[in-house]
Amino acid sequence: MAARRKSAPPAPALLEWAMGGLGLLLVLAALAVIVFEALRAGEPARLEARLIGTRPAGAGWLADVEVRNLGGETAAAVGIEGRLGAETAEATVDYVPAHGKHRVTLAFDADPRAARVSVAGWSEP
CATH class of the missing domain: 2.60.40.10 (Immunoglobulins)
Known part of the structure; x- marks a missing residue:
């Protein structure tokens, strides 16, 4: 029997890259809000x-x-x-x-x- 050659997996589709990029943006935005709130001086109750x-x-x-x-x-x-x-x-x-x-x-x-x-x-x- 002839040995079958394994082909390389297909490259990620454009939709996968777009969803990965969107996920990265959401995580970075959440981290930015957390850091901003942590560093901001708290304004007292008025x-x-x-x-x-x-x-x-x-x-x-x-x-x-x-x-x-x-x-x-x-x-x-x-x-x-x-x-x-x-x-x-x-x-x-x-x-x-x-x-x-x-x-x-x-x-x-x-x-x-x-x-x-x-x-x-x-x-x-």
């Missing part, structure tokens, strides 16, 4: 609260408040305070992520459209 709506509720009123974190760090145990004359309402938000927002509701006896809302404080998680 919180602000604003009144976004009011509504009557039973014998009192409810004030909807949006808390926004404009900073780059997460804030935990965020204290929100609303003042309407001598009346004060408070709420605590578990956490507000970096560049995120959270809504809370404060209860008042009178119409809270003129209430002043503010962030009383927070801790770093």
